[in-house]
Amino acid sequence: MAAGGPPVLVVTRLDDVTADGVITELNRRRVPVVRLDPGDFPTAVTMNAILDGKGVVGTLSTDTRTIDLERVRAVYWRRPTPYTADLAMSEQTARWTVEEARYGLGGILAALPGAHYVNHPWRNRDAEYKPAQLATAARCGLTVPPTLITNDPGQARAFADTHRPVLYKPLRETEYADAGGRALTVWIDDVQPDQIDERVRHTAHLFQQRVAKRADVRLTAVGENLFAVQITGSPGVDWRRHYDRLTYTLISVPPEVATGVRAYLDAFGLVFGAFDFGLDQDGSWHWYECNPNGQWAWFPDHITSQITEAITDQLQHGGTS
Template identity: 40%
Template sequence: MSSAGTVLVLADRFDPTVDLAVEELNRRAVPVFRADVADFPLGLRLGAALGASGWGGTLRSAHRTLHLNDVHSVYYRRPGRPRVADDMAPDIRRIAEREARLGFGGLLAALPCRWLSPPGKAADAESKPLQLRVAAESALSVPRTLITNDPVAARDFAACIPGRLVYKPFHPMRGTRNGRPAAVFTSMVDPADLPHPDIATTAHLFQEWVPKAYEVRLTVVGERMFAAEIHSGSDRGRIDWRSDYASHTYRVTQPPPAVADGVLRMLAVLGLPYGAFDFVVTPEGQWVFLEVNPSGQYGFIEIATGLPITAAIADYLEGTHA
């Protein structure tokens, strides 16, 4: 693929991970047009017409103009949703937001360019049930897992697990409680608490607890892999490393060939060029898949280890590497 053209960056304007990639592209003198989907339609003006060679036209912000024919690749990382005028009636607002999403998003999806990552594929890949199925089909080791709203089924599942049990939310839960930041992470489950009536209120995901020597964040860009061991120095960090970044130490490592092959098969099935994979490595050295984040953070790994992940992302967007 030619490296000529502009990289369209669609992300929140306050995203330090995206900042790393934009700075690298700027260093390489690659043209970048950065915007947030939430800026449309109030802060972005779109004019596109269909011609013999596809869609052409412009996307304009208050200070810059992007010619759609110049878009070489799109870096799509957790942008907002289209935001319309506040004074619209609620029913009209819903219609306008839907039309903005389908019109603006649909047009961008129709551009013949490289995406990291395609928004539809990335959204599908957020599904933990889908991830676990594809991981198992890709010959990766996965924990025994139950999804249920049946308290009795949860009790019976726990009875079949020789070790401990954990609960995981399907989606990151972050917010505030009593004015302070709060989050729900992986948590241990006492089998004596099962069956618990609250399980009936919604879907719950339970897994066997996998004994761990350490964990690994494996970041994949195209076919390039960057693996870092995560050694947590606290009890809560050993249950879920995301709960205590300050206690970690990191070490560069390499995935076993079978794991590398499985990861690439998994990304191919999911249609993703990027994935931030989390693995447990058992005391016996077995790599066990936990999840993959199609828009996962990588900056903290690069800063701690020096792994050139930003450069690999810039290579992919610039078109100099598969």
């Protein structure tokens, strides 16, 4: 490889602006970097891995790069596309092929010896479950609003009546489209007791008491670095619906929140986390959730550049700087 030493592997899709910024900074520092999308396997990715008493050795090749598995210094795991199979295969064969790729290539990418992961894909997976997030945040001393997860419409109505005002929140940002293929988003929104009907029985639903907030806070944690951004200007409960009206201000993190956030990262084995809080009228921080692989590159440049540098430091120095 180049004079910059062992390479960084960035695992993501082609259209990932967030990863682009980190790759640009790695290039500026002359750190070798290889971009890989597992969704390109096996068409444009070739894997040769030997596992023996020495661990994992071998190569991983794309159309333009070849990387020695044992030399990868760090892995930035972002937003890869799903594994796919040849369209000519039968449904059962295609399903088998995709799972073999997931457990073969995916298993190798998760077992690179000596690599520093931001974050390890299995840690991301474990930290995506909202019930585990809520329980862990409470154990770490963070203030969690009263929350109900249920498929019982009677209990949901009673909770909404007792804790009003109450929000409905999806348990996961699952891709959803209408009959015409148009992508849809299930937003966080207010819900009244009389809006809750028997359809709640069809699956799990999350209801949470709405914080009387004066602002939102997105706290991006990168190792020991905490970047808290106060978000104001949203006329509704879900600020993601009003990007054109938002104002962003870097603010300090209260010591008790910083302690809780770092304990939370340790509990899940995360290096990176995008935390959402509500800031109430008294200035108290109320924890909502943590996306272990959240976005951050839409912030103004003076904020984005600091997060980019912190992530690049992790990848370049393996979390030791």
